[in-house]
Amino acid sequence: MRELLNTLMQDARVWQGHRHTQTTQPAEPTGYQVLDNQLGGLGWPRGALSECLLDAPGIGELHLLLPLMQRVCAEGRTVFWLNPPHTPYAPALAREGVNLDQVVLIHTDDEGDFLWTLENCLRSPVTGLMMAWPGKLASREVRRLQLAAEAGSNVCVLFRERRYAGQNSPAALRLELEPDEQQALKVNVLKRRGSWPGQRCSLAMAQRADLSFRETTRVVRGPWSGSTG
Amino acid sequence: MLWLYLHFPHLVLDHIRRTRENQGALVIVEGSGQKVIQACPEAMSQGIRSGMRLKTAISLAPDLGIVRADETQEARILEDQARWLYRYAAHIVLVPPDGLLAEIGSLQKLYGGLPAVWQTVEQGLNERQLNAWIGIGYTPLAARLIARAGKGECTADKGHILRSLSQMPLLAAEFDEKACTRLQRLGLNTLGEVFDLPSGELARRLSPELLAYIQKIQGTRPDPRTPWQPPHSFRQQADFVQEIEHTQGLLFPLQRMLAELEEDLCWRQQDTDSLRLVLKHRHSEPTRLQIRTSGPEHRADNFLNLIRLRLEQHSLSSPVISMVLLVKRFLSREAPAGQDLLGETRDLNEAWHTLISRLQARLGDQALRQLSPQADHRPERAWSASEVLRKTGAPLIPAAELPRRPLWLLKGPQPLTEAPVTWFSGPERISGGWWDGQRVHRDYYIAQLNSGQLAWVFRDAREGWFVHGWFG
Numbered sequence: 001m002r003e004l005l006n007t008l009m010q011d012a013r014v015w016q017g018h019r020h021t022q023t024t025q026p027a028e029p030t031g032y033q034v035l036d037n038q039l040g041g042l043g044w045p046r047g048a049l050s051e052c053l054l055d056a057p058g059i060g061e062l063h064l065l066l067p068l069m070q071r072v073c074a075e076g077r078t079v080f081w082l083n084p085p086h087t088p089y090a091p092a093l094a095r096e097g098v099n100l101d102q103v104v105l106i107h108t109d110d111e112g113d114f115l116w117t118l119e120n121c122l123r124s125p126v127t128g129l130m131m132a133w134p135g136k137l138a139s140r141e142v143r144r145l146q147l148a149a150e151a152g153s154n155v156c157v158l159f160r161e162r163r164y165a166g167q168n169s170p171a172a173l174r175l176e177l178e179p180d181e182q183q184a185l186k187v188n189v190l191k192r193r194g195s196w197p198g199q200r201c202s203l204a205m206a207q208r209a210d211l212s213f214r215e216t217t218r219v220v221r222g223p224w225s226g227s228t229g
Numbered sequence: 230m231l232w233l234y235l236h237f238p239h240l241v242l243d244h245i246r247r248t249r250e251n252q253g254a255l256v257i258v259e260g261s262g263q264k265v266i267q268a269c270p271e272a273m274s275q276g277i278r279s280g281m282r283l284k285t286a287i288s289l290a291p292d293l294g295i296v297r298a299d300e301t302q303e304a305r306i307l308e309d310q311a312r313w314l315y316r317y318a319a320h321i322v323l324v325p326p327d328g329l330l331a332e333i334g335s336l337q338k339l340y341g342g343l344p345a346v347w348q349t350v351e352q353g354l355n356e357r358q359l360n361a362w363i364g365i366g367y368t369p370l371a372a373r374l375i376a377r378a379g380k381g382e383c384t385a386d387k388g389h390i391l392r393s394l395s396q397m398p399l400l401a402a403e404f405d406e407k408a409c410t411r412l413q414r415l416g417l418n419t420l421g422e423v424f425d426l427p428s429g430e431l432a433r434r435l436s437p438e439l440l441a442y443i444q445k446i447q448g449t450r451p452d453p454r455t456p457w458q459p460p461h462s463f464r465q466q467a468d469f470v471q472e473i474e475h476t477q478g479l480l481f482p483l484q485r486m487l488a489e490l491e492e493d494l495c496w497r498q499q500d501t502d503s504l505r506l507v508l509k510h511r512h513s514e515p516t517r518l519q520i521r522t523s524g525p526e527h528r529a530d531n532f533l534n535l536i537r538l539r540l541e542q543h544s545l546s547s548p549v550i551s552m553v554l555l556v557k558r559f560l561s562r563e564a565p566a567g568q569d570l571l572g573e574t575r576d577l578n579e580a581w582h583t584l585i586s587r588l589q590a591r592l593g594d595q596a597l598r599q600l601s602p603q604a605d606h607r608p609e610r611a612w613s614a615s616e617v618l619r620k621t622g623a624p625l626i627p628a629a630e631l632p633r634r635p636l637w638l639l640k641g642p643q644p645l646t647e648a649p650v651t652w653f654s655g656p657e658r659i660s661g662g663w664w665d666g667q668r669v670h671r672d673y674y675i676a677q678l679n680s681g682q683l684a685w686v687f688r689d690a691r692e693g694w695f696v697h698g699w700f701g
Contacts, residue, residue, distance in 0.1 A: 058682030058699025062636045078581070085637075089698060090600040090612035092634040104617055105598040106588065113592060124584040126577060179681025209675045209683050209700045210633045211653050 025172075025193065028155055031067020035187060038199035039173070044068060045193065047153040048172035049146050053162045053190070057085060060185040060205035061177055065157060066096055068129055073099035077128030077154075080121050082106045083114065084133055102128075115141060119148040122156055130156040139169060146170040165190060182206060231334035231343075231385055233318075233350065234372035236362040237310070237327045239267035244306045245296055247358045248467040248482040255294040255470060258283050262297060294470040300326070305466065308457075313357065313489075315459050316496050317349055322369070322454040328376070330369050330454065337385075347383040366390055368448040374402060374420075394446070395421025402446075408439050420446075463493050463556040472511065472548035476540035479508075479552060483536060486554045487529035500525030500562050504532060505555040510547045518543070521589060524582035524619060525560045531583065538590040578619070585617055602631075606661045607669045608638065608697060632657070635685045635698030642695035645686055649676035656688075675700070 027042035036043050044050055054061055069079055079102055081088055094100055106121075108114045114134060121127045122145070137145075137160070149156050158171070165176055174190040174197075183206040189199040237243070241257050246269060249255075254272040256265045265286050268277045275290045287293055303326050311321050311329055320332035333346050340346045347363065354361050364376025367387065371394055375381050378401050380393050397420045399412055412435070417423055423431075423443060432440040444450035467482040494500060502525055508516040520535050588597055598614040605611045611634075655674030662668045671687040678684055683700035 056680050056682050057637055057701050058635075058678075058684060060683075060701065062701035076577070086699065087612070087638045087640060088600060089608075089634055089636055089638040091602040091631055092636045093600070094602050095631040095634065096636075100600050100602070103600055104585075105600065105614065106592070107596050107598075108592060116591065117588060120584065120587060124580055126581045126584050183677065183683060208636075209653060211675070 026153060028068055028071070030064070031071075032064070032203050034201045034203060035064075038187070038189060038201050039192060040195055044155045044157070045172045046155055047150050048156075048193070049142065049149050049170070050155065050157045050173040050175070051164075051169060051171045052157055052159050052175050052177055053165050054159065054177040055162050059177060059179040060183070060203070060208055061159065062088075063205050063208045064177070064185060064187075064203070065129070065131065066098075068155065070097050072128030072155075073102040075128060076102065078102050078104055078126050079129045080104050080106060080127060080131065082117060082121070082130065082132040083108060083135075084131070111135070115144065118145055118156075122148040122152045122154065124152065127152065127154045130154060131159070132156070133159045139167065143170045146172075183209070183211060230332055230367065231337075232366055232369050232372040233331045233333045233346070234324075234364045234366070234369070234376040234381075235310070235314070235329040235331070235350070235354075236364070236373070236376040237307075237329075238360060238362065239269075240306055240310070240327055240359070241296065241298060241303060242267045242269055243357075243359045244309075245468055245470060247485065248469065253292060253294055254290045255296065256283075256286055257296050257298050259298055266298060296468070296470055302468070303327075309465070310357075310359070311457050312459055312493075313353060314350070315457075317346075317353065319456075321457045323457050324373065328373060330372065333365075343385050344383055366394075368446060369452055369454055370442075370446045371448070374446065377401070377403075395419060395424060397421075399423070404439065404442070408435060411435060461557075461559075463490055463554070465489055465554045466551060467553075468551040469549065472550055474545065474548045476543075476545060479540065479549065480533070480537060482552065483554075484529070484533060486552075487532050487536075490532070490554065490556065491527055491529040494527040494559075497559065498562055499559040500527045501556050501559055502526065503556075503558050504536075505553075505557070506536065507553040507555065508545070508549045509551045509553070511550050513547050516543075516546065521586070521594065522582065523585035523589060523617065524578075525562065526582070526586075527562070531586070535586055535590040538587060542591060581619060585619075589617075606659050607667070608634070608659070610667070612638070635683075636701040637699040639697055639699075642687070642697045645684075645694035645696050647679055649678050649684070649686065651677045653677070653683075659687075673697070 025042065025048070026046040027044060028046055029036055029043040030039070052061060052064070072079055079098070081103065084105070088103070088105065090100060093103065106117055108117055118130065118132055121130050145156070162176060171191070172193040176188040176190050178186040178188070180186040180202045182204070185203045185205045187201050187203060189197050191197045239257070242255065246255060254275055254277070255269045256272050256277060257267040258264060259266050263283060265277060265279055265281045265283060268279055272286070272290060272293065277286045277289055283295070307323060307325060307327065307329070311323055314329060314331060315321055318331035318333060318336060322330040324330055333343070336346050337343055340349060350363065362376050362379050362381060364372045364374070364381035365383070365385065366372030366375050367390065371390065374397060375390070375393060378397055382389070382393070384390070399409055399418060399420065402420045404412065412423060424447065428440055428444070431443065441450055445452040465486040467486060473479055502522045504520040506518040506520060508518070510516070518539060520532070520539055522531070522535065526532065585597065594616065597617045599617050601613055601615065603611050603613050653675040656672035658672050660670045670690045673685060673687045676684055676686050684696045685698035685700065686694060686696050688694050
């Protein structure tokens with residue numbers, strides 16, 4: 001058996017994981033060095049879908065995209081928010097240096113409109129970043145979106161629930177997001193194109209509420225907080 | 230002054246025929262619906278003649294398209310023709326029901342001779358598939374008589390024009406009936422013979438009005454005409470013989486109307502960003518559609534794409550009998566400035582407008598929003614959403630002096646159902662709104678919940694705890 005393998009190896013007929021060549025797909029750096037390293041030094045793929053799978057908002061998922069958002073707005077391209085679950089808060093975005101003139105919020109009523117809008121935005125050269133919160137997507141529809149994304153060259157991030165992690169998806173990058181200790185964000189790479197998945201890292205996100213983890217709480221305790229605090 | 234007269238022998242017929250895809254036999258009947266007044270070539274080939282009774286016509290051609298003549302409609306169609314003619318000539322007079330008069334003496338130099346003027350007008354007629362008889366004369370009436378007799382020639386020679394006028398039979402000279410019979414009883418047969426009569430005798434024996442009319446033809450008596458002024462809006466109407474039941478059927482006539490609009494806008498050197506489309510139904514209220522583009526636009530293709538999207542969303546409630554395209558808002562055309570060497574900024578700008586217009590056409594204007602911060606202490610009023618506009622100003626400087634706020638704001642405060650695990654900062658007291666009755670009196674904290682979410686929670690004056698935002 002071993003001899004057989006050796007001959008096959010010598011003929012170079014077997015693809016070997018450890019020798020794979022670095023892919024050079026177009027990508028945008030995430031702005032987090034730790035994450036970029038885990039993603040093979042690339043970042044968010046351009047002209048392909050990315051998925052962020054998370055359970056609940058408020059764990060730093062927007063801050064994960066904030067460096068890209070700032071960069072895209074500064075370049076004069078548009079950031080679309082399609083069907084966000086809550087209102088993106090304008091004063092907070094302005095404080096982070098996002099040019100609000102380049103931010104467009106879209107609400108669609110039904111699924112047909114959602115897919116149509118996403119496809120149209122993805123095909124346009126105007127779009128820099130597309131953030132979408134689909135309700136339920138069949139994998140056939142994800143495939144359709146992936147094709148639309150390939151037609152353009154912009155970053156498209158779908159935010160979906162974590163229970164879809166088991167479902168297969170044609171997205172080029174799939175990240176599972178979980179809250180970590182000290183308000184950090186744990187990123188688990190479920191899939192990335194051209195390489196092995198399974199990388200894990202934790203990104204410090206405490207700065208999103210002006211907290212540094214060494215500091216103890218700054219709550220001024222008064223007589224009123226006894227009941228609930 | 231040299232006048233050009235356009236006589237449209239069957240204007241309504243032409244107008245309706247060019248909005249039809251299939252050219253079946255078509256006739257125009259008089260108001261009472263008894264007699265055929267105009268018949269198209271297809272109808273003619275089946276033996277239908279003008280003046281025929283409608284019943285006879287229908288028995289000759291069972292699938293005949295019938296349109297009833299309507300005075301207001303005729304006047305409107307005539308004005309449509311004046312509108313395009315105005316591009317070539319400044320001084321235009323409407324001669325209802327079927328004539329247009331244009332002063333062309335002053336245009337000869339501009340176009341380089343009378344034949345060029347004639348050719349331009351003929352080309353305009355051909356483009357619009359209109360049949361018209363052209364006549365030229367030194368007075369409005371002379372031009373009219375020549376055109377209506379079908380004897381128009383491209384010449385400015387006075388003698389020649391006078392000769393063709395003189396040879397005209399009395400019946401073609403449009404005298405009133407009484408005067409015509411009296412002249413005939415005098416033994417006169419052509420207009421030239423009337424011209425030869427001494428004017429004093431003519432006034433005494435016949436009537437002063439007849440003399441005035443003849444002098445107006447000859448040009449010895451002034452015949453002032455009020456020039457027509459084009460309206461400051463664009464209007465095109467398509468009338469259908471058969472009611473249209475599917476939106477697809479509207480696209481063909483729309484194509485022509487939009488091409489006309491593009492030409493009109495190019496000629497005005499203006500753009501527009503809103504079109505109004507009115508679909509008229511036989512029994513119900515007309516459907517009004519407002520089509521908006523996100524930026525100035527003049528190209529017919531782009532308008533057509535937007536309208537197609539819009540029509541796909543709205544199925545017709547009832548069949549359409551006519552369609553009106555209205556444009557009242559004109560914007561001055563932007564000079565292609567601020568363009569780099571490769572013209573990239575312009576392309577991107579255009580792509581932006583195309584995309585936003587498309588999205589708005591399908592999703593509605595309200596579906597697209599842009600955010601901006603507002604100067605208010607109350608979190609729910611510190612932002613506003615507005616319509617999407619392309620702003621090319623300098624980007625805002627990051628306002629670091631703004632207080633720390635979460636990136637997600639809930640649509641309304643949600644009751645806090647669990648005790649937070651950790652408290653981080655607070656309280657930040659926000660109290661205001663006494664000036665407009667929307668009183669807010671809250672202490673805000675940043676806290677982490679069991680699920681790991683960082684929340685912006687507050688306690689109001691009634692000791693209730695609420696989540697108002699997530700630090701996403």
